[in-house]
Amino acid sequence: MLDIKASVYTVSIHLLPNINPFALLFFLILSFPSPGAKNGVKGEAAASDDELTSDVLSHYSSASESTSVVEEGTGSEQVDEQTAQEETEDKLKLCIDNLTDKSAKTRLAALESLRQAFSSRVLYDFLTERRLTISDCLERSLRKGSGEEKAASATVFALLCIQLGGGDEAEEGFKMLRPPLTATLSDSSASIAARQSVSNHMKFVNDLIKSLALLESVFMSSYPNGEGVLPTPKPGSAGLHTAALQAWSLLVTICPTSRLTVLLSHHLPKLQACLQSSDVNYRIAVGETIALLVELGREIDEEFEVEDGESLCECLKSLATDGNKHRAKNDRRKQRSIFREVLHYIENEDFTEEKIRFGVENVYIDSWVRRRIYDAFKEILESGVRDHLQFNQLLRDIFGLGPPLILDAAVKGNKISRFEKHLFNSAAFKARTKQRNKVRDKRADVM
Numbered sequence: 001m002l003d004i005k006a007s008v009y010t011v012s013i014h015l016l017p018n019i020n021p022f023a024l025l026f027f028l029i030l031s032f033p034s035p036g037a038k039n040g041v042k043g044e045a046a047a048s049d050d051e052l053t054s055d056v057l058s059h060y061s062s063a064s065e066s067t068s069v070v071e072e073g074t075g076s077e078q079v080d081e082q083t084a085q086e087e088t089e090d091k092l093k094l095c096i097d098n099l100t101d102k103s104a105k106t107r108l109a110a111l112e113s114l115r116q117a118f119s120s121r122v123l124y125d126f127l128t129e130r131r132l133t134i135s136d137c138l139e140r141s142l143r144k145g146s147g148e149e150k151a152a153s154a155t156v157f158a159l160l161c162i163q164l165g166g167g168d169e170a171e172e173g174f175k176m177l178r179p180p181l182t183a184t185l186s187d188s189s190a191s192i193a194a195r196q197s198v199s200n201h202m203k204f205v206n207d208l209i210k211s212l213a214l215l216e217s218v219f220m221s222s223y224p225n226g227e228g229v230l231p232t233p234k235p236g237s238a239g240l241h242t243a244a245l246q247a248w249s250l251l252v253t254i255c256p257t258s259r260l261t262v263l264l265s266h267h268l269p270k271l272q273a274c275l276q277s278s279d280v281n282y283r284i285a286v287g288e289t290i291a292l293l294v295e296l297g298r299e300i301d302e303e304f305e306v307e308d309g310e311s312l313c314e315c316l317k318s319l320a321t322d323g324n325k326h327r328a329k330n331d332r333r334k335q336r337s338i339f340r341e342v343l344h345y346i347e348n349e350d351f352t353e354e355k356i357r358f359g360v361e362n363v364y365i366d367s368w369v370r371r372r373i374y375d376a377f378k379e380i381l382e383s384g385v386r387d388h389l390q391f392n393q394l395l396r397d398i399f400g401l402g403p404p405l406i407l408d409a410a411v412k413g414n415k416i417s418r419f420e421k422h423l424f425n426s427a428a429f430k431a432r433t434k435q436r437n438k439v440r441d442k443r444a445d446v447m
Contacts, residue, residue, distance in 0.1 A: 092123075096134060099138075104146065107141065111152040124392075128164065135157070135172070162395075215245075218240060224273045238282045253296060264293055280328075288368065295351075306346070356374065
């Protein structure tokens with residue numbers, strides 16, 4: 001069994017009434033180390049692929065720098081930029097070809113190269129022409145590859161969906177890869193790493209109830225038994241339960257009110273018991289899910305209250321001040337920080353707003369749902385998340401940013417006055433508030 005440390009998240013787009021309905025699909029977000037780095041891949045083929053990855057990323061870095069400011073002068077710089085772009089595309093084509101190589105090491109290295117390239121830059125035009133070829137290769141890896149290769153393929157497919165957006169192009173890929181993803185998640189004998197990497201991918205609006213049920217079948221095995229005792233987790237199961245729970249919680253955000261009410265009453269009491277789990281990451285996921293569910297409950301009914309709220313708050317206080325020495329110091333610090341926020345929200349209905357800056361724009365994280373969405377993209381896109389926020393239409397739609405801004409050299413260089421920035425941010429804030437008020441007034445029934 002491959003030991004791959006992974007964290008899986010999904011993306012809910014329920015705040016976008018004007019987007020293509022297919023964009024309500026949830027995209028698997030998986031982060032794990034490079035197969036070569038993890039397992040010590042050596043040899044000429046592995047070294048060659050590592051160099052290829054480095055070359056691809058260096059080209060994207062230089063291309064990003066060259067396009068950060070509007071150029072003036074001769075056309076030689078434009079020629080250099082075009083040449084760099086062509087070289088990068090040639091290297092990406094080679095990576096795509098390597099997806100069908102007989103060597104598993106070569107395929108894994110190619111997947112890692114594509115993962116890094118897809119997360120670094122927006123490649124819509126390039127990938128649109130090759131989406132079927134890439135999807136076909138990924139399907140083959142998901143059906144016949146090892147657990148590690150399946151996990152890597154699911155990651156690249158998630159990034160491919162982010163690149164293509166919520167239109168027909170992404171829908172074709174989902175239809176092609178849904179069967180092997182479903183089969184992997186349902187197979188209890190499959191690799192934990194593979195199941196964990198696809199657990200968040202079962203989010204299709206047309207089969208919302210089935211997807212919820214499939215994910216529930218995974219993480220509900222961590223619920224207490226009839227006597228209220230938590231089961232002893234099997235090795236590797238905590239990560240799988242965490243991934244499935246986080247996927248499920250975001251699917252819940254697009255449930256119609258009638259279904260959401262049933263889920264809240266059934267799962268909240270069981271999740272409270274899971275706060276005593278022995279795994280710190282699962283405890284944190286449970287705490288965040290409880291906060292998210294309470295937030296959704298309060299959107300339905302302003303008088304919504306958690307059953308046995310006093311007991312829940314006492315448990316949250318204990319976790320927010322946990323000083324047990326048998327826990328790792330970093331785990332204690334992380335746990336205390338998260339549960340202080342959860343407790344503060346449960347008691348005071350107050351969420352600490354966070355502002356994410358990129359270029360001259362900002363994204364406001366003002367709810368548990370929006371935090372999950374942003375963290376999900378940040379996890380998979382890593383340092384490329386700001387580039388995608390600027391130029392990826394899918395992300396801009398999700399966060400209500402509108403079309404990509406076309407800025408002149410002065411603005412790109414942040415050479416605008418503070419007053420102008422204030423006006424820009426104020427307009428963005430008003431538009432965001434107006435959009436969210438519409439959602440609060442009338443929850444869309446996507447069923």
